[in-house]
Amino acid sequence: MVQIIDLQFKGLPQAIGSFLLESSEGPLLIESGPHSTYPTLVAELAVHGYRPADLKAVLLTHIHLDHAGAAWALARAGAPVYVHPAGARHLLQPERLIESARRIYLDQMDALWGEMHPIPEEKLLVVQHGEVLQFGDISIQAWHTPGHAIHNIAWEWNGFAFTGDVAGVKIGHGLLAPPCPPPDIQVEDWQASIELLRQRKLKGMYLTHFGLVETVETHLNLLEKNLIEWADWMRPHYYAQTPYNELVTLFSGFVHQQLRACGVDDLGVQQYEAANPSWMSVTGLLRYWKKKLDNPS
Numbered sequence: 001m002v003q004i005i006d007l008q009f010k011g012l013p014q015a016i017g018s019f020l021l022e023s024s025e026g027p028l029l030i031e032s033g034p035h036s037t038y039p040t041l042v043a044e045l046a047v048h049g050y051r052p053a054d055l056k057a058v059l060l061t062h063i064h065l066d067h068a069g070a071a072w073a074l075a076r077a078g079a080p081v082y083v084h085p086a087g088a089r090h091l092l093q094p095e096r097l098i099e100s101a102r103r104i105y106l107d108q109m110d111a112l113w114g115e116m117h118p119i120p121e122e123k124l125l126v127v128q129h130g131e132v133l134q135f136g137d138i139s140i141q142a143w144h145t146p147g148h149a150i151h152n153i154a155w156e157w158n159g160f161a162f163t164g165d166v167a168g169v170k171i172g173h174g175l176l177a178p179p180c181p182p183p184d185i186q187v188e189d190w191q192a193s194i195e196l197l198r199q200r201k202l203k204g205m206y207l208t209h210f211g212l213v214e215t216v217e218t219h220l221n222l223l224e225k226n227l228i229e230w231a232d233w234m235r236p237h238y239y240a241q242t243p244y245n246e247l248v249t250l251f252s253g254f255v256h257q258q259l260r261a262c263g264v265d266d267l268g269v270q271q272y273e274a275a276n277p278s279w280m281s282v283t284g285l286l287r288y289w290k291k292k293l294d295n296p297s
Contacts, residue, residue, distance in 0.1 A: 001021075001022065002019050002020070002021055002160070002206065002212075003019070003020040003021075003022075003048060004017050004018075004019060004206070004211055004212070005017060005018040005019065005020060005041065005044045005045075006044075006210075007033040007034075007037035007040050007041060007044075008037065008040050009033070009034065009036070009037055009066070009274055009275075010112075010270075010274045012267075012270055012271050012274050013271070014171050014172065014209075014210040014211065014271055015171075015209065015210065015271050015274040015275045016031075016033050016034070016037065016066050016208060016209060016210070016274075016275065017031065017033075017206075017207075017208055017209070017210050017211065018030065018031040018032065018033050018041060018044075018208075019031060019162055019206055020045070020048060020050075021138065021157065023056065023135040023136040023137055023138040024136030024137040024138070025056050025135050025136035026054060026055070026056040026135075026136075027045075027048075027050050027054055027055055027056060028055065028056055028057050028058075028059065028135055028138070028140075029055050029057070029058045029059070029074070029079070030058075030059045030060075030061070030155055030162040030206075031059075031060065031061060031067050031068075031162070031164075031208055032058055032060065032067070032068055032069065032070040032071040032073075032074055033066065033067070033069065033070055034065050034066050034069035034070060034112070034113045034114060035065075035069045035070040035072075035073060035113060035114030035115050035116065036069070036111065036112060036113055036114035037070070037114075038070045038073055038114065041070065051077075052073070052074050052077035052078075052079065053077045053078050055074060055077070055078070055079040056079070056080075056135055057079060057080055057081075057082060057133075057135060058071055058074045058075070058079045058080070058081045058082065059082045059133075059140065059153075059155050059162070060081060060082065060083045060084075060087070060153070061152055061153050061154070061155065061162060061163065061164025061165070061166075061208065062084065062087060062148075062149045062151045062152040062153065062164050062165070063083065063084075063087035063090050063091060063097065063149075063151055064149065064165075064181070065097075065101055065112075065113045065116070066113075066208070066275075067164060067165075067208060068083075068087075068091065069113050069114060069116060070114070071083075071091060071119060072091070072094075072116065072117045072118065072119050073117075075119045075120065075123040075124075076117075079123075080123050080124075080125055081119055081123055081124055081125065082125050082126075082127050082133065082142075083124060083125070083126060083127065083151070083153075084126070084127065084144060084150075084151035084152065084153050085126040085127075085128070085151075086150050086151040087151035088124050088126045091118070091119045091124060092118060092119060092121055092124060093118060094116050094117070094118055097116070098116050101113065104280075127142040127153065128142070128144075129142065129143065129144040130142065130143065138157065138158075139157070140155050140156065140157045141155070141156045141157075142154075142155060142156075143155075143156060143161075143196060143197075143200070145163070145164075145166040145193035145196060145197070146166075146184070146186065146189045146190070146192075146193060147166055147185070147186055147187070147189040147190020147191070147192070147193045147194075148164070148165040148166050148178075148179060148180070148184070148185065148190060149164075149165070149184045150184045150186075150189075151184075152164050152165065152166050152193070154166055154167070154193075154196075154197060156200060156202070159202060159203040159204070160202060160203055160204045160205065160206060161197065161200065161202050161204075161205050161206070162205075162206045162208075163197070163205050163206065163207060163208075164208055165179050165208065165209070166190065166193050166194075166197070167194075167197065167205050167207055167213070167219065167220070167223060168207065168219075168223045168226075168227075169207065169209040169210075169272065169275050169276045170207060170209075170210070170213065170219070171209065171210050171264075171268060171271050171272060171275065172268065173262070173263065174259060174262045174263070174264040174268050174272065175226075175255075175258050175259050175261075175262045175264065175272070176219065176222050176223055176226055177226065177255070177258075177272065177276050178190070178223060178226055178227040178230055178281075179209075179275075179276040179280075179281065180230065180231075180280070180281035180284035180285050180288070181277075181280040181281065181283065181284045182280070182283045182284040182287050183284070183287060185284040185285060185287065185288045186288065186291075187227060187228070187231050187288060190227060191224060191227070194220050194223060194224050197216070197220055198216075198217065198220055202216045203216070204216065205219070209275035209276065210271075210275065230281065230285065231285060231288065231289075233251070233254060234251070234282070234285040234286065234288075234289060235289055237250070237286075238286055238289040238290065238293070244282070247282055247286075248278075248279045248282050251278055251279075251281065251282045252278040252279065255272075255278040255281075256269060256278070259272060
Protein backbone atom coordinates (compact mmCIF):
# COMPACT_ATOMS: atom_id res chain seq x y z
CA MET A 1 0.00 0.00 0.00
CA VAL A 2 1.25 3.47 -0.89
CA GLN A 3 1.03 6.25 1.67
CA ILE A 4 1.03 9.72 0.12
CA ILE A 5 2.90 12.21 2.30
CA ASP A 6 1.94 15.84 1.75
CA LEU A 7 5.05 17.89 2.51
CA GLN A 8 3.08 21.16 2.84
CA PHE A 9 5.62 23.09 0.77
CA LYS A 10 5.33 26.85 1.45
CA GLY A 11 2.49 25.98 3.82
CA LEU A 12 0.33 24.84 0.92
CA PRO A 13 -1.43 21.49 0.57
CA GLN A 14 -0.76 19.21 -2.39
CA ALA A 15 2.17 21.16 -3.84
CA ILE A 16 4.87 18.50 -3.27
CA GLY A 17 4.52 14.91 -2.14
CA SER A 18 6.59 11.92 -1.13
CA PHE A 19 5.47 8.31 -1.20
CA LEU A 20 5.95 5.69 1.50
CA LEU A 21 5.93 2.07 0.40
CA GLU A 22 6.22 -0.74 2.92
CA SER A 23 8.15 -3.87 2.01
CA SER A 24 8.88 -7.01 3.98
CA GLU A 25 12.40 -5.62 4.51
CA GLY A 26 11.13 -2.27 5.78
CA PRO A 27 9.89 1.08 4.49
CA LEU A 28 10.92 2.64 1.18
CA LEU A 29 10.53 6.31 0.26
CA ILE A 30 10.04 7.64 -3.25
CA GLU A 31 11.03 11.33 -3.39
CA SER A 32 12.71 13.08 -0.47
CA GLY A 33 11.16 16.46 -1.18
CA PRO A 34 13.14 19.65 -0.50
CA HIS A 35 15.22 20.01 2.64
CA SER A 36 13.01 22.92 3.72
CA THR A 37 10.17 20.42 4.29
CA TYR A 38 12.33 17.82 6.04
CA PRO A 39 10.71 18.44 9.48
CA THR A 40 7.31 17.73 7.92
CA LEU A 41 8.64 14.56 6.31
CA VAL A 42 10.07 13.36 9.63
CA ALA A 43 6.79 14.10 11.41
CA GLU A 44 4.75 12.29 8.75
CA LEU A 45 7.04 9.26 8.83
CA ALA A 46 6.48 9.17 12.60
CA VAL A 47 2.71 9.06 12.05
CA HIS A 48 3.32 5.76 10.24
CA GLY A 49 5.66 4.52 12.96
CA TYR A 50 8.99 5.21 11.26
CA ARG A 51 12.09 7.33 11.62
CA PRO A 52 14.42 8.33 8.78
CA ALA A 53 16.90 5.73 10.11
CA ASP A 54 14.31 3.02 9.41
CA LEU A 55 14.21 3.67 5.67
CA LYS A 56 15.71 0.85 3.60
CA ALA A 57 15.99 2.97 0.46
CA VAL A 58 15.19 6.37 -1.01
CA LEU A 59 14.28 6.32 -4.71
CA LEU A 60 14.53 9.65 -6.51
CA THR A 61 12.67 10.36 -9.72
CA HIS A 62 15.18 13.12 -10.51
CA ILE A 63 17.51 15.56 -8.78
CA HIS A 64 15.58 18.84 -8.91
CA LEU A 65 15.47 20.29 -5.41
CA ASP A 66 11.73 19.83 -4.94
CA HIS A 67 12.23 16.09 -5.48
CA ALA A 68 15.70 15.39 -4.08
CA GLY A 69 16.77 18.30 -1.89
CA ALA A 70 16.49 16.35 1.37
CA ALA A 71 18.09 13.16 0.05
CA TRP A 72 21.41 14.02 1.69
CA ALA A 73 19.72 14.17 5.12
CA LEU A 74 18.12 10.76 4.59
CA ALA A 75 21.45 9.34 3.44
CA ARG A 76 23.07 10.79 6.55
CA ALA A 77 20.42 8.92 8.57
CA GLY A 78 21.51 5.71 6.84
CA ALA A 79 19.37 5.23 3.74
CA PRO A 80 20.92 4.37 0.37
CA VAL A 81 19.77 6.73 -2.39
CA TYR A 82 18.90 5.39 -5.85
CA VAL A 83 19.21 7.81 -8.76
CA HIS A 84 19.65 8.12 -12.52
CA PRO A 85 23.30 7.88 -13.69
CA ALA A 86 23.19 11.45 -15.04
CA GLY A 87 22.02 12.78 -11.69
CA ALA A 88 24.38 10.98 -9.32
CA ARG A 89 27.38 13.25 -9.84
CA HIS A 90 25.31 16.31 -8.87
CA LEU A 91 24.36 14.72 -5.56
CA LEU A 92 27.93 13.56 -4.94
CA GLN A 93 29.24 17.06 -5.64
CA PRO A 94 26.26 19.42 -5.45
CA GLU A 95 28.13 22.71 -5.82
CA ARG A 96 27.05 23.30 -9.43
CA LEU A 97 23.47 22.34 -8.63
CA ILE A 98 23.42 24.77 -5.70
CA GLU A 99 25.07 27.55 -7.71
CA SER A 100 22.61 27.11 -10.57
CA ALA A 101 19.62 27.16 -8.22
CA ARG A 102 20.93 30.19 -6.33
CA ARG A 103 21.22 32.15 -9.58
CA ILE A 104 17.55 31.42 -10.19
CA TYR A 105 16.14 31.92 -6.69
CA LEU A 106 18.55 34.57 -5.34
CA ASP A 107 17.70 35.53 -1.76
CA GLN A 108 14.77 33.09 -1.67
CA MET A 109 17.04 30.08 -2.14
CA ASP A 110 17.51 29.06 1.50
CA ALA A 111 13.91 29.70 2.53
CA LEU A 112 12.53 27.69 -0.39
CA TRP A 113 14.92 24.77 -0.43
CA GLY A 114 16.91 24.65 2.81
CA GLU A 115 20.39 23.18 2.96
CA MET A 116 22.17 20.96 0.43
CA HIS A 117 25.16 18.77 1.25
CA PRO A 118 27.03 16.02 -0.62
CA ILE A 119 25.84 12.44 -0.43
CA PRO A 120 28.72 10.01 0.17
CA GLU A 121 29.56 7.85 -2.82
CA GLU A 122 28.83 4.65 -0.91
CA LYS A 123 25.26 5.86 -0.32
CA LEU A 124 24.57 6.65 -3.99
CA LEU A 125 23.42 3.84 -6.26
CA VAL A 126 22.86 4.49 -9.96
CA VAL A 127 20.06 2.62 -11.71
CA GLN A 128 20.01 1.66 -15.38
CA HIS A 129 17.06 1.78 -17.76
CA GLY A 130 14.86 -1.25 -17.21
CA GLU A 131 16.76 -2.37 -14.11
CA VAL A 132 14.70 -4.16 -11.46
CA LEU A 133 15.36 -3.54 -7.77
CA GLN A 134 14.22 -6.06 -5.17
CA PHE A 135 13.36 -5.06 -1.60
CA GLY A 136 12.01 -8.09 0.19
CA ASP A 137 8.62 -8.84 -1.37
CA ILE A 138 8.63 -5.71 -3.54
CA SER A 139 10.03 -5.39 -7.07
CA ILE A 140 10.49 -1.92 -8.57
CA GLN A 141 11.57 -1.32 -12.16
CA ALA A 142 13.31 1.84 -13.33
CA TRP A 143 12.39 3.48 -16.62
CA HIS A 144 14.59 6.33 -17.83
CA THR A 145 12.09 8.93 -19.00
CA PRO A 146 13.79 12.13 -20.22
CA GLY A 147 12.02 15.20 -21.56
CA HIS A 148 11.37 17.19 -18.40
CA ALA A 149 14.85 16.30 -17.17
CA ILE A 150 17.47 14.05 -18.69
CA HIS A 151 17.82 12.35 -15.30
CA ASN A 152 14.15 11.49 -14.75
CA ILE A 153 13.21 7.96 -13.70
CA ALA A 154 9.67 6.61 -13.59
CA TRP A 155 9.63 3.88 -10.95
CA GLU A 156 7.14 1.09 -11.74
CA TRP A 157 5.72 -1.04 -8.95
CA ASN A 158 2.81 -3.48 -9.17
CA GLY A 159 1.34 -1.81 -12.27
CA PHE A 160 1.71 1.72 -10.89
CA ALA A 161 4.43 4.27 -11.62
CA PHE A 162 5.93 7.05 -9.55
CA THR A 163 6.60 9.45 -12.37
CA GLY A 164 8.30 12.53 -10.97
CA ASP A 165 7.46 15.30 -13.45
CA VAL A 166 7.42 13.36 -16.73
CA ALA A 167 3.66 12.77 -16.26
CA GLY A 168 3.04 16.43 -15.49
CA VAL A 169 1.52 18.44 -12.67
CA LYS A 170 -2.15 18.03 -11.82
CA ILE A 171 -3.56 19.24 -8.52
CA GLY A 172 -7.09 18.11 -7.77
CA HIS A 173 -9.29 18.58 -10.82
CA GLY A 174 -7.14 21.41 -12.15
CA LEU A 175 -4.97 21.91 -15.22
CA LEU A 176 -2.65 19.15 -16.39
CA ALA A 177 0.50 21.23 -16.74
CA PRO A 178 3.80 20.15 -18.36
CA PRO A 179 6.52 21.65 -16.12
CA CYS A 180 9.25 23.07 -18.35
CA PRO A 181 12.11 24.47 -16.24
CA PRO A 182 15.62 24.80 -17.66
CA PRO A 183 17.96 23.34 -18.70
CA ASP A 184 16.82 19.96 -20.04
CA ILE A 185 13.40 20.46 -21.66
CA GLN A 186 13.25 18.44 -24.85
CA VAL A 187 9.77 18.03 -26.29
CA GLU A 188 10.52 15.12 -28.60
CA ASP A 189 12.23 13.14 -25.83
CA TRP A 190 9.28 13.90 -23.56
CA GLN A 191 6.86 12.57 -26.18
CA ALA A 192 8.93 9.37 -26.39
CA SER A 193 8.75 9.03 -22.60
CA ILE A 194 4.98 9.55 -22.68
CA GLU A 195 4.77 6.77 -25.25
CA LEU A 196 6.86 4.49 -23.04
CA LEU A 197 4.42 5.09 -20.17
CA ARG A 198 1.49 4.39 -22.50
CA GLN A 199 3.07 1.08 -23.50
CA ARG A 200 3.39 0.01 -19.87
CA LYS A 201 -0.46 -0.17 -19.60
CA LEU A 202 -0.29 1.18 -16.09
CA LYS A 203 -3.13 0.96 -13.58
CA GLY A 204 -2.18 4.34 -12.19
CA MET A 205 0.51 6.96 -11.78
CA TYR A 206 1.63 8.77 -8.64
CA LEU A 207 2.46 12.40 -9.42
CA THR A 208 4.82 14.25 -7.09
CA HIS A 209 2.59 17.26 -7.83
CA PHE A 210 0.14 15.73 -6.79
CA GLY A 211 -1.22 12.30 -5.99
CA LEU A 212 -2.71 9.29 -7.74
CA VAL A 213 -4.04 9.40 -11.32
CA GLU A 214 -5.95 6.32 -12.51
CA THR A 215 -7.17 7.51 -15.92
CA VAL A 216 -3.72 6.90 -17.35
CA GLU A 217 -4.28 6.93 -21.11
CA THR A 218 -6.53 9.99 -21.01
CA HIS A 219 -4.04 11.75 -18.76
CA LEU A 220 -1.05 11.01 -21.01
CA ASN A 221 -2.90 12.05 -24.16
CA LEU A 222 -3.86 15.37 -22.59
CA LEU A 223 -0.35 15.91 -21.26
CA GLU A 224 1.14 15.48 -24.73
CA LYS A 225 -1.43 17.88 -26.18
CA ASN A 226 -0.71 20.51 -23.53
CA LEU A 227 3.05 20.10 -23.87
CA ILE A 228 2.89 20.76 -27.60
CA GLU A 229 0.52 23.70 -27.02
CA TRP A 230 2.89 25.31 -24.51
CA ALA A 231 5.90 24.81 -26.78
CA ASP A 232 4.03 26.18 -29.82
CA TRP A 233 2.92 29.21 -27.79
CA MET A 234 6.57 30.05 -27.06
CA ARG A 235 7.99 29.59 -30.56
CA PRO A 236 6.91 32.91 -32.15
CA HIS A 237 8.10 34.79 -29.07
CA TYR A 238 11.53 33.20 -29.47
CA TYR A 239 11.66 34.37 -33.09
CA ALA A 240 10.39 37.84 -32.14
CA GLN A 241 12.86 38.10 -29.23
CA THR A 242 10.08 39.31 -26.96
CA PRO A 243 11.71 40.98 -23.92
CA TYR A 244 12.00 38.46 -21.10
CA ASN A 245 10.05 40.39 -18.44
CA GLU A 246 7.23 41.02 -20.90
CA LEU A 247 7.26 37.37 -21.91
CA VAL A 248 6.99 36.21 -18.28
CA THR A 249 3.91 38.39 -17.87
CA LEU A 250 2.36 37.12 -21.10
CA PHE A 251 3.05 33.44 -20.40
CA SER A 252 1.88 33.66 -16.79
CA GLY A 253 -1.34 35.19 -18.05
CA PHE A 254 -1.70 32.39 -20.60
CA VAL A 255 -1.22 29.70 -17.93
CA HIS A 256 -3.46 31.41 -15.38
CA GLN A 257 -6.19 31.67 -18.00
CA GLN A 258 -5.91 27.91 -18.51
CA LEU A 259 -6.04 27.37 -14.74
CA ARG A 260 -9.17 29.47 -14.38
CA ALA A 261 -10.80 27.65 -17.31
CA CYS A 262 -10.34 24.43 -15.29
CA GLY A 263 -12.07 25.99 -12.30
CA VAL A 264 -8.89 26.59 -10.28
CA ASP A 265 -9.43 29.12 -7.47
CA ASP A 266 -6.95 31.52 -5.85
CA LEU A 267 -5.56 28.84 -3.53
CA GLY A 268 -5.17 26.53 -6.51
CA VAL A 269 -3.19 29.14 -8.43
CA GLN A 270 -0.83 29.41 -5.44
CA GLN A 271 -0.47 25.62 -5.36
CA TYR A 272 0.34 25.45 -9.05
CA GLU A 273 2.84 28.31 -8.85
CA ALA A 274 4.54 26.61 -5.89
CA ALA A 275 4.69 23.25 -7.70
CA ASN A 276 5.46 24.62 -11.16
CA PRO A 277 6.31 28.33 -11.36
CA SER A 278 5.12 29.58 -14.73
CA TRP A 279 8.12 31.91 -15.11
CA MET A 280 10.46 28.93 -15.01
CA SER A 281 8.73 27.38 -18.01
CA VAL A 282 9.45 30.59 -19.94
CA THR A 283 13.18 30.06 -19.42
CA GLY A 284 13.01 26.35 -20.17
CA LEU A 285 10.96 26.66 -23.35
CA LEU A 286 13.09 29.51 -24.69
CA ARG A 287 16.16 27.34 -24.19
CA TYR A 288 14.43 24.42 -25.93
CA TRP A 289 13.68 26.53 -29.03
CA LYS A 290 17.18 27.99 -29.04
CA LYS A 291 18.76 24.52 -29.09
CA LYS A 292 16.25 23.20 -31.63
CA LEU A 293 16.27 26.10 -34.07
CA ASP A 294 19.84 27.35 -33.75
CA ASN A 295 21.40 23.88 -33.89
CA PRO A 296 19.16 21.73 -36.08
CA SER A 297 20.24 18.13 -36.51
